[in-house]
Amino acid sequence: MQFGVFSVSDITRDPVSGETPSEAERIEAIVKIAVKAEEVGLDVFAIGEHHNPPFFSSSPTTLLAHIAALTERLVLSTATTLITTNDPVRLAEEYAMLQHLAKGRMDLMLGRGNTAPVYPWFGQDIRQGLPLALEHYNLLHRLWREDVVDWEGEFRTPLQGFTSTPRPLDDVPPFVWHGSIRTPEIAEQAAFYGNGYFANHIFWPTSHSKRLIDFYRQRFEHYGHGTRKQAIVGVGGHAYIAKRSQDAVKEFRPYFDEAPVYGNGPSLEEFTRGTPLSVGSPQEVIDKTLTFHDAFGDYQRQMFLIDHAGMPLKMVLNQLDLLGEEVVPVLRKELASRRDPESAEAPTHASRVKAKYGDGPVRRPRPNANRGDNVTGASPYQDSDAAAEYPAL
Amino acid sequence: MNDRPREPEHTEPFRLVVVSGGTSDPSSTRMLADRIADRVRTLAADRGERVTTDVVDLRELANEITTALVSQLTGPKMTRVIELLGRADAIVAGAPVYKAAPSGLFSSFFHVLDNDLLIAKPVVLAATAGTARHALVVDDQMRSLFAYLRTMTVPTSVFAATEDWNSTELGERITRAAIEVLLLMESGFAEKVRSESWQHYQHEYGSAGGTELEIDLSTDLMRLATGGSAGPRRKQ
Numbered sequence: 001m002q003f004g005v006f007s008v009s010d011i012t013r014d015p016v017s018g019e020t021p022s023e024a025e026r027i028e029a030i031v032k033i034a035v036k037a038e039e040v041g042l043d044v045f046a047i048g049e050h051h052n053p054p055f056f057s058s059s060p061t062t063l064l065a066h067i068a069a070l071t072e073r074l075v076l077s078t079a080t081t082l083i084t085t086n087d088p089v090r091l092a093e094e095y096a097m098l099q100h101l102a103k104g105r106m107d108l109m110l111g112r113g114n115t116a117p118v119y120p121w122f123g124q125d126i127r128q129g130l131p132l133a134l135e136h137y138n139l140l141h142r143l144w145r146e147d148v149v150d151w152e153g154e155f156r157t158p159l160q161g162f163t164s165t166p167r168p169l170d171d172v173p174p175f176v177w178h179g180s181i182r183t184p185e186i187a188e189q190a191a192f193y194g195n196g197y198f199a200n201h202i203f204w205p206t207s208h209s210k211r212l213i214d215f216y217r218q219r220f221e222h223y224g225h226g227t228r229k230q231a232i233v234g235v236g237g238h239a240y241i242a243k244r245s246q247d248a249v250k251e252f253r254p255y256f257d258e259a260p261v262y263g264n265g266p267s268l269e270e271f272t273r274g275t276p277l278s279v280g281s282p283q284e285v286i287d288k289t290l291t292f293h294d295a296f297g298d299y300q301r302q303m304f305l306i307d308h309a310g311m312p313l314k315m316v317l318n319q320l321d322l323l324g325e326e327v328v329p330v331l332r333k334e335l336a337s338r339r340d341p342e343s344a345e346a347p348t349h350a351s352r353v354k355a356k357y358g359d360g361p362v363r364r365p366r367p368n369a370n371r372g373d374n375v376t377g378a379s380p381y382q383d384s385d386a387a388a389e390y391p392a393l
Numbered sequence: 394m395n396d397r398p399r400e401p402e403h404t405e406p407f408r409l410v411v412v413s414g415g416t417s418d419p420s421s422t423r424m425l426a427d428r429i430a431d432r433v434r435t436l437a438a439d440r441g442e443r444v445t446t447d448v449v450d451l452r453e454l455a456n457e458i459t460t461a462l463v464s465q466l467t468g469p470k471m472t473r474v475i476e477l478l479g480r481a482d483a484i485v486a487g488a489p490v491y492k493a494a495p496s497g498l499f500s501s502f503f504h505v506l507d508n509d510l511l512i513a514k515p516v517v518l519a520a521t522a523g524t525a526r527h528a529l530v531v532d533d534q535m536r537s538l539f540a541y542l543r544t545m546t547v548p549t550s551v552f553a554a555t556e557d558w559n560s561t562e563l564g565e566r567i568t569r570a571a572i573e574v575l576l577l578m579e580s581g582f583a584e585k586v587r588s589e590s591w592q593h594y595q596h597e598y599g600s601a602g603g604t605e606l607e608i609d610l611s612t613d614l615m616r617l618a619t620g621g622s623a624g625p626r627r628k629q
Binding site (some may be wrong): 043130131134135138141153181182183184185186188189193203204208211212215261262264266267270271274275 | 559597
């Protein structure tokens with residue numbers, strides 16, 4: 001079971017101090033948050049992707065590569081990578097590069113993005129969001145698994161004899177989570193490919209997230225990737241922790257009340273009652289998080305949102321201390337004791353390399369020499385199946 | 394008047410839900426909606442039929458309605474009312490007119506409902522106002538909202554300005570609307586549309602108040618999700 005934190009990368013005015021951080025301050029802060037996440041013993045850090053203010057994370061692989069260089073153990077991920085407005089070819093290239101630099105300590109979560117104006121800025125149309133997401137992933141999947149891809153679809157210019165470089169590290173593609181809260185097609189795609197399914201369990205009650213998690217598990221089994229219990233499920237969550245319950249409520253309230261997503265709407269108490277949000281002592285956060293396991297069964301990744309709505313760096317780092325020292329160790333122990341031996345471990349690069357090669361040699365492809373035409377043709381690598389075909393002079 | 398009794402198998406009473414946007418207590422909007430519901434009940438009794446009535450005073454849901462407008466959260470009262478409307482055989486929807494429009498509370502409530510919750514359900518539209526100059530608000534504004542929700546609004550709308558409350562003509566209009574909605578309930582129109590044609594309407598996963606949970610695995614999008622092609626390009 002992996003525990004981590006994810007950020008949407010919002011730059012929001014701190015409602016208590018009245019200060020809005022600069023982009024520079026917030027970018028510096030997010031690096032510190034990620035490094036701290038490793039220090040306190042968390043497993044995963046994930047960053048969102050946005051292409052409009054007030055967000056800073058337009059270039060997640062650059063940020064994550066930097067964090068990879070500053071950490072040793074932390075798995076770097078996204079929440080989410082826009083599979084709609086990004087070209088799947090660029091995603092294949094950028095995330096494979098990140099995978100090499102991070103020595104496999106990365107994966108990614110795909111999402112659609114719900115900001116309508118962003119789509120036309122990248123030549124797309126939000127009304128086509130779902131077919132775009134599905135088709136783009138179909139291509140991304142192949143780009144990481146086939147050295148040479150011929151492809152034609154509805155949304156992108158066709159590819160002939162295209163090789164996405166670098167090839168994934170050890171020829172093992174980055175693990176992919178498909179994020180969705182209400183789209184059965186996305187859960188189906190995750191199940192079809194045997195990829196992970198991530199439910200951002202924040203705004204809706206647990207019963208809502210459970211529907212598609214159960215559907216995904218059933219379809220995962222249907223497609224022969226393993227039993228329902230072996231399906232790979234990730235869950236988002238939102239917590240604010242203080243030693244004493246009443247301090248948690250007091251400290252968090254101004255940030256909740258003015259939060260861009262739910263501020264000025266429901267009260268903190270209504271929202272805590274009706275959704276998975278936990279605001280309270282470590283024990284209260286532990287208890288509420290354990291109810292997710294009651295509903296979803298064994299799952300592989302629990303992420304917490306802890307840095308949004310203008311919370312200052314110091315407060316976020318304090319949250320990480322509490323999460324790492326008082327909440328996650330108890331959850332690890334408690335969930336390990338409840339774990340069904342049949343359920344899967346969280347996938348890592350090492351476990352996926354092992355699954356593919358056992359103790360055998362690992363493929364690390366070496367390109368053939370450049371033939372002077374800058375096109376590698378059908379057999380770009382020395383171990384490619386077909387012999388290189390040279391054009392007649 | 395048709396005195397044909399209901400089919401013997403329909404022994405369940407009709408479920409009528411009154412939604413009132415009135416804000417005072419008692420409010421004239423609630424009084425008007427109650428009169429319509431009472432008339433439906435009386436007419437039904439004459440025909441050997443029973444009608445149960447549930448009343449939703451939107452005033453009591455005001456906080457949850459605004460919460461639902463600005464966040465994704467559906468409160469416990471909203472959840473109960475949505476269940477009630479999902480099971481309703483017909484609805485009496487009454488709004489006070491403010492600034493030449495149905496009240497914001499009334500409109501907001503219907504704005505946050507799932508688009509497919511009320512498909513084909515018979516609805517009597519009613520409104521109250523301080524002046525007869527607002528009379529067309531019902532047919533001009535409320536009717537289009539309920540058309541969007543694809544409800545079966547009855548032909549007679551019931552509008553009452555201050556001077557209508559002691560007019561016999563208001564009673565006549567109430568009777569006309571009540572008969573219309575009763576006949577629609579008797580016909581089983583909503584039930585038949587929903588059982589025979591539900592799939593022809595647009596739905597989202599979890600819509601219709603959380604009851605729409607069928608997943609069709611044979612669609613173009615599902616083929617695309619599983620590595621196939623989406624078929625011919627959709628119109629942009």
